[in-house]
Amino acid sequence: MVKNIGGKDFFEMLWQSAVKLRGALEPGEYKHPVLGLLFLKYVSDSFVEMQENLKQWTADPNNEDYYEEDEEDRLAIINDRDEYNAENVFWVPENARWEHVAKQAKDTNIAKILDEAMGEIEKANPKVKGLLYRGFSLLKLPPAKFGELIELFSKIGFNSKDHKAADVLGQAYEYFLGKFALAEGKGAGAFYTVDSIVKVLVEIVAPHKGQLYEPAIGSAGMVVWSEKFMESHGGQRGDISVYGQEYTHTTWKLAAMNLIIRGIDFDLGESNGDTLLNDLHKDLRADYCMANPPFNQDDWGAEKVRGDVRWKYGEPSNGNANYAWIQHMIHHLNDKGKAGIVMANGAMTSNNNNEDVIRAGIVEDDLVECMVALPPKLFINTQIPSCLFFLNKNKKHKGKTLFIDARHLGRLETAAQRVFDEVDIQKIAETYHAWAETGETDKAYECIPGFCKAVDKADIAAQGYNLSPGRYVGAAEVEEDEAEFEEEMALLTEALTGQIVKSVKLDVEIKASLKEVGYDV
Structure with a gap:
């Protein structure tokens, strides 16, 4: 069995398993069988572990809750599905368990066997009906390819005694989404949110009890x-009701599976959908809202939602959806709601008339509680400079905004990847809470030149409603034109990379087509 489940080497090994299918399939195709097999291994291991526990408990005279002297009564408990449901463990029929599948790994019909196993799990667990991957037979892959993956996954053990298996599976989903997005050559709209950013968002928004809405749920x-x-702050499962929406069908299913596995109740709509053009939660007014929407999304269909009730501060431009997303989230907050949003830096300083008017309106309405400038290279999939908007409809410090410049925090884990350590996350979060939750005369918070400063709304207006922390904290400022240049270059570089990938693919297709008609180029 693989040790250090959930460690960096573990995820890299999983990725190498996906790479085994490269060449035979496009990245957009091979992620499905890999994640499908990962799920199958997880639910099977969890079921077998629970089954073994029940066998031990029912045979142990010291276990007052489970011990049964009568063998028939013992078997009744061991095979009682309610016992498994109570522990959020999927019921896995015998012919769908990993041991059964692994024994047939070299069978020429292994693809069909896998599809049937997934079908059996769906029948036994109605809550996942229609969510599991059942397209192994459609891939037309050599059986040996599936055999290799099954053999590799057999080395993984999802044992809750060593780790929280559901967490590892969820982390694997997140890891794969980022890797697959890179492999598919998608642009800024395809990246997922790395832990460094997620933790800062959650630590500041601090959801405790109520409704949580994520309109780009990934x-x-x-x-x-x-x-x-x-839960770490004394809450209990069920204290938060989850609502969300996701554009891509396959990612929507991943989100649903991730939440089901962890026993979290949710409403993601009946299926996937475009949040900006088809809001599935029109009547929702949430206590908390968090999102990492696509950066600088252009040609998103603004003309289809002209005059929408969400555009309180102005019509968003069809050339950039940043302020459509921001206004969408403001609309879905209740009177005391808080939001944390990941945005491209351009949203802080844009020279677009529509965006300038909207941003001014949001500032004048006293919704912007905190702005955080982020360092480069936090995202795996994009180099576009980014920031965090924190909005609050019930600010304690009326007429003020806290600016935090975190561009110099974190460390380079690799040449291309920066991460926040726990000390960095806590420095940002504690600075916010020390200011947001204390009075003006309390000593818990102090402005630190070059890092943080609380600014009056009038001073922000005097700066043209510019929301860049570097403009206010007093040091390490990146000039506005330099920031705009960096973002524009990042956008152009990503666009060029995408065009190059498409060009190479088209070149291969053209050569193949010419070869079919007798011209070998």
Whole structure:
């Protein structure tokens, strides 16, 4: 069995298993069988572990809750589905368990066997009906490819004694989403949210009890971390009601599976949908809202929602959806609601008339409680400079906004990847809470030149409603034109990379087509 389940080497090994399918399938295709097999291994291991526990408990005279002297009564408990449901463990029929599948790994019909196993799990667990991957037979892969993956996954043991298996599975989903997005060559709209950013968002928004809404939910990583935060602060599962929406059908299913596995109740709508054009939760007014929407989304269909009730501060531009997302989330907050939003830096300083008017309106309405400038290289999939907006409809410090410049925090884990350690996350979060939850004369908070400063709304207006922390904290300021240049270059570089990938793919397709008609290029 693989040791250090959930460690960096573990996830890299999983990724290498997916890479085994490269060449035979496109990245957008091979993520489904890999994640499907990962889920199958997880539910099977969890079921077998629970079954073994019940066998031990029912045979132990010292276990007053489970001990049964009569063998028939013992078997009744061991095979009682309610016992498994109570521990949030899927019931896995015998012919769907990993041991059964692994024994047939070299069978020429292994793809069909896998599809049937997934079907059996859906029948036994109605809550996942229609969510599981059942397309192994459609891939037309050599059986040996499936055999290799099954053999590799057999080395993984999801044992709750060593780790919280559901957490590892959820982390694997998150890891794969980022890796697959890179492999598919998608742009800024395809990235997922790394732990460094998720933890800062959750620590500041601090969801304790009420309704949590995530309009670009991805694989539900923010919700999962919010649940952990709530429980670590004395809350109980069920204190938070989860609502969300996701554009991509496959990612929507991943989110649903991630939440089901962890026993979190949710409403993601009946299916996937475009949040900006087809709001599935029109009547929702949430206590908390968090999102990492696509950066600088252009040509998003603004003309289809002209005059929408969400656009209180102005019509968002079709050339950039940043302020459509921001206004959408403001609309869905209740009178005391808080929101944390990941945004491209351009949203703080844009020179677009529509955005300038909207931003001014939001500031004048005293909704912007805190702005955090982030360092580069936090995201795996994009180099676009980013920031965090924190909005609050019930600010303690009326007429003021806290600016935090965190661009110099974190460390380079690799040449291309920066991460926040726990000390960095706590420095940002504690600075916010020391200011947001104390009075003007309390000594818990103090402005630190180059890092943080509380600013009056009138001073922000005097700066043209510029929300860049570097403009106010007094040091380490990046000039506005330099920031705009960096973002524009990042956008152009990503666009060029995408065009190059498409060009190479088209070149291969053209050569193949010419070869079919007798021209070997």
